[in-house]
Amino acid sequence: MIDAVIIDHAFILAGILFCLGLAGVLVRRNLVFVLISLEVMLNAAGLAFIAAGSAWGQPEGQIMFLAVVTLGAAEVAVGLGLTLLLFRRFNSVDIDQLNQLKG
Amino acid sequence: MDLIQLLALMPLLIVGGVSIVLMLLIAFVRNHALTCFVTCIGLLAAMLTSINTIGDGIIQVTPLLVMDDFTRVFCALMIGISLAASWMAYTYMEASDEIREEYYILLALAALGGCVLIASNHFASMFIGIELLSVSLFAMVGYMVHGGKSSDITLEGGVKYMIMSGVSSSFLLFGVALIYAYAGILTIDFLAAPAGATLSQGYLIVGTSMLIIGLAFKLSWVPFHMWTPDVYQGAPAPVTGFLASGAKIAVFAFLIRFLIASGPDRIDLLLAGLTIMAVLSMLLGNLMALLQSNLKRLLAYSSVAHMGYMMVALIAAIKTGNISEDVAAEAIGVYMVAYALMTLLAFAVLSRLAALNSEYETGNIEMYGGLLYRHPWMATCMFVAFLGLIGMPLTAGFIGKYYLMLAGVDQQLWTLLWVLVAGSALGLYYYLKVILVMCKESQDDAPAELETPVASGFSGVLISGLCLMVLYVGIYPTPVIDWIQLALASL
């Protein structure tokens, strides 16, 4: 079993990846890039799963990673559909235009 | 997966089957009435199967899903809600020039996601269930994009829900990964199973917190509620109805199973965070709804407040330790049923009226001026829904609130109870404001309305049914209580 230290490093990397993704969602205004940062966050979780799986030497980690990746893809598919509609409606993909619903 | 286990999964299979049949049906003939009919019949069949299989004992289908009475009862509830959502969507869709049939496929998929979530006692199936539910909701929220002038707010709602839900799912996942790293197993009773923990306690704490954060987003507890008003206002009325009741009930059911599975030594560290969220939800939910001018936005904040009320019972459940036989879990169950009924009734009436004139949905509450005199029966049903939400006796709302308070009193949660009382006192104002508007003698001419909408009788039946059920549960709650007790006993 890989001793705890290496697992910690893996999780720190996953954590950094996760925060970068989150920052990406916060900073970027273009919907496509927001979707990309969402993917980054999901894959960070996937990486964490793999690290956890290897820590315990069980295949669940990697199976979970596969599930994460597939479901991430489903999410992004619908996301891109919505981006298309957004572009057709506002002919730009800037999400800051979407601020009619407030109060 | 032998035959018995397959048969045990029958309700889920039927719901999945419905979505497939619909896809095939649409490929051949695009007929709105037929699609709606098939969906309703399919969902009804699924509901009936899950109801009469109650009492068949616990069957673990693959390590992921478990079909015990708890799942059957709450799946029946979940499917019933989606049945109501599809039923009320028919009149709504008839009035819009949108392509109508796809809505029912998404609805069936969402129902399937909910049932998987309820049936899951493994994090993988939980994750699949939540994702299936959320992704189909993305599409449903942004469904009316082609329709008339209000389409850009629907699009806005869809995008917002998609992004926020994506972020929360990743939080959820990361939490699950950390828990898995710490506990080494992926079933939800990881707290009870003392695997050889090699990593520090920190993993467990951060993991569970991120799990709760992911779920908190789905249940729109306050710090994570920002999306609720915008998405509720943006989404079409039947979808908001489903979102408000269906999505939340499924996640809450999973939470109960998670709490019971984690046994007595649950993590007390959650209490501080949850209590703060509960207090904030109750106060902010009611405060923000006070001067709302749009009915859907008002109902959004009221749902935030009601989730806050349910958290009181949740916290009481956490504190009691062994959860099954005490009042708190029952309180959550009964409140779920009551809350679902009332919200569906409110949204059914709203979508029926929106079919007459879209202003009812998007416009100001003043639109409802004098409704009692134009549509007496619709106004009375809305009246009953709002009295229920206030917690007026002889409605399901009161039984729910009474149960919550009893659970709170049971565990001496005095601060939470005081906030509950203050919150519902505040809540009185905006519910009454709507009721008052309906009774107001509107001098100016009545808003331009289509003549009676298509198949108004069809949705009228649903509305009257829901209204009578709200009153029935309020007047004679024993059957609902017995059901919930039955469900909890089998956990």
Next chain:
Amino acid sequence: MQVIGIIVSLMAGGLLAMALGPKSAQASRLAALAGLAVATILFFPLLMLAISETGSGTGAGAVWLSQISIEWIPRFGIRLLFAVDGIAVILIGLTLLLGYISLLSAWSEITKRCGFFYFCLLFTLAGVVGVFSALDLFLFFVFWEVMLIPMFLIITVWGHENRYYAALKFFIYTQASSLLMLLSMLVLVHMHWQQSGTISFSWFDLLETDTSGRLGFWLMLGFFVAFVVKLPGIPVHNWLPDAHTQAPTPGSILLAGILLKTGAYGLLRFIFPLFPEAALEFTPIAMTLGVISVLYAAKLAFAQNDIKRLIAYASISHMGFVTLGIFAWNAISLQGTLVQIVAHGLSSAGLFAIAGLIQQRTHTRALDELGGLWPQVPRLSALMMFFAIAALGLPGLGNFVGEFMILLGTFQTSPIAAVVAALGMVLAPVYALIIMQKAFFGTPSADAKSTSVDLVPHEIFMLAILVVGLIILGFWPGLLTNLSEPGMLDLMRNGLPAGQGG
């Protein structure tokens, strides 16, 4: 058993009236009257039973006249427990009587949507009868809240100029305070559950719970706030003047005549018996509140320019006496409270009916616009004089007997409260006679639209019932106090802390 019959017949009458409403207003009125008549027919055996019980004269008659208990929610031992004793019979009788009065006054005043109006009227009555006879705390709470809705509708749909504000305020005040009651009720049931192991909501079982100590005090306070808001006591009375000014006359009659009494009944039935020690400890504060309501409301009444608002503040002043009487908790003051409740019900119903008739005739409620009504409407003015005199507590009429017994009883417990409250008797004529002076005496103001016709027979009949009631109450209060004797003594025994004897 009859109580359920009364409630069901009232509701049936209401539904029938609503059904017939669109067809013809007259049909819906008769349906409402029929519902009320059936309820009264069912009420008479109860009354006869009560009278026969007191026949034994020694007050040893059976306390509970008719009791029925059907299982409702077994999980929490909640039962449909209806029990009627002397006090409840009197209050139900008052409710039915004022039901007739408000029906009669609605005869001419309510023109649009009559069916719906009678529906709300009869449902309020049914709710109030339920409150008076429910002895399962849960059932009591259900009736306590349900009677609010029809009253709320009456004010909203048929009220005067800014009725929405008044209806909203009325509903929020009562509903918010009853939430406190719900909380304390649940804690009480929980204490009972811990102490006795069985969970039950019935009043009889909850009597045994030992509620001394800090928690008991808080629970008593929860109940007290809910009832004082309804009563209304001074700090929480603001909803009454608005509700009364904006409610239609039958609505005000219902509100003043019966709904205020539920607050008083609640104080009587639930505060002392369930929390003897806490109530005793709370008595000084409650008495000060009572005295302040008497004096402060009287002063405010004098300053008002709107007749209905003036009468509303007068009711608050009279209800201040009720708080005093209840917290003195001895035989004389309790019987006095009951007489005061019934007398106030009759006299304020009369005052509001006449205020409504004045408004019908002169289209204004402002005292400075009115003047010199006596020559135009002598009979109406004579009756108003009678009710104003009853309101200021002239001996020989019900109010005096009530007030005198309350003050006599309170004097035994705390002389200072009684003496200061007696000042209320000096202030009462100040506000009661100001109406007579400004509206009836003097010369009619220049622009007064004097097209007023004097009283119509059915209006006189309506007011005559109240006049006769008040006179009977003034000269023969025994008719009432005998009925309530057994019930009151039993209540008193429960209300005294364990130590003190009867």
Next chain:
Amino acid sequence: MNLLWLIPTLPFLGFTILVLSSGRMSRERARIVGVGSVALAFLATIYIATQYYAAAAHGLDHGAGFTVSLWPWITAGSLNLNFSLYLDGLSLSMLFVITGVGALIHLYASGYMWDDPDYTRFFTYMNLFVAAMLMLVLADNLVLMFLGWEGVGLCSFLLIGFWYKDPKNGYAARKAFVVTRAGDTAFAIGLFLLFRELGSLEIQEILHLAPENFEMGGNMPTLISALLLGGAVGKSAQIPLQTWLPDAMAGPTPVSALIHAATMVTAGVYLIARCHPVFLLSPIAMTMVASIGLITLLVAGFTALNQWDIKRVLAYSTMSQIGYMFLALGVEAWDSSIFHLMTHAIFKALLFLTAGSIILAMHHEQDIRKMGGLRKQLPVPFWCFLIGSACLIALPPTSGFWSKEPILLAAWEADPIFWYGAVFGAFLTAVYTTRLMLLVFFGTPEGGIPKTHEPKGWQLHPPLIILAGLSLVAGLFNLPAADVLPHAHEHHPPLWVEITGILLPVVGIFIGWQVFLKGRWQALRMESPAFDGLRKFLASGWGFDWLYDILLVKPFMALAKANRNDIVDLVPKAVVVASSQCYYFFSRGQNGQLRFYVATMAAAAIMIISLALFT
């Protein structure tokens, strides 16, 4: 004897008939009902009196009362009062006064009010008044007496404000009601105290229990007597609460005669006489009663001197005569005070009724400066007024003398200061009565002797003549009240005291004659500007009105105007403002920016994780 209940019910029956007829009854029938009921009551009193004397004759021990219990009135816990009437010497003599003088006044009033539009309404109130007064006098327990007490107050309110067109009458009526009600509250508190101490409110029981439970001079009997005195003072218009009586003259004159001279104002005296055992237990209370009587006697005397309205002069003279009765009660001359009450009722009623005739003759002119030299034009009123004044001044042959003399002697017996005050009061009475006599009937006003036409009608003169005869003869009656009240011990003061008592009124008449007819010693008339302040002070009833206005009425009105809509209303308004402010504050956070939402979500996540980690 068990027809006793008939006496109060007859006027009450008259009242109910008149009310139920409500305006449909013609004047004649209203008059028959109105006057007839009181006359019948008088006959019933005579019948009861014969039975009473018959019983007294064959051995029923003196002073024993006779109770008729009608029905149980208020029963609760230890309190059980029943509706019962009690007759004994004292109440019989009061009955005579009320029904006798009352009947005559009703007869007179039926003529006097003949052309008044609200004729029936007048008799309705008058009958109710007589019924209430009879109830007061015949009550067996103090609460029933309180019923009569307040009923009388109500009727005085109704009758003072009878001519409601003029707001001033309304104001006077309300003032009377509120002031007497203040006294009644003191009376009620006295009742509560009595009930708490002795446990019963039956008069006879109290009179037996009081001596046993209270020791002589203890502070409980003093407190109770003080409170009862408060009630008596309110009703009988004595010093602290007397401001309402002069304003009460706004009512019709028969009302003033019946209520504010003969019956209602004597209720206080009756109360103290009835509860004399309680008063006897505390000497301080007795001195209080006597001193109140004395002060009122003097104050009223001085004020009457400076009044110009004929009815106000008579009102202040009533106040001073009742002062005499209170003085008599204070010095334990019980039976002479009741005797003075009876004679005063007769001659004061006579004076008021004659004044009524004069006012009617002078076309409702009440200012005596405009009258003068009327003795030729109005012979009957002149002679009646003369006899009345003689009794008022207490000249020897008249009944006034027989009733006032013993009071003076008893006053000397108790304390010489009382006698000096009383005698000076008698002198003042003589002066202002003569002034009134001369200004009205003799001399000539500036504008010449006014043209008058005397109101004719058989109802007007007979009552005057009967009353005049009675006031001459009344000195000889010996009232049955004597056998109830303790006998005053024989007075034998020095001779000069008796002589001054008799002579001083004559001196008063002489001075009055000189000043007002002969025009000498003008300074005494105090009309010169130097005395302006003093005259205005005396004319306004020694400034009590002004005092109460400043002390009570003004602050109450200011307070009432200050918060017309009460301050407690601000609390709900504050809650509304607070919650809407919170709404605006939080709704700024909901600004529709997606990235802002995700930011809040991230921040909240960090907070919860850190909360979980570090707590």
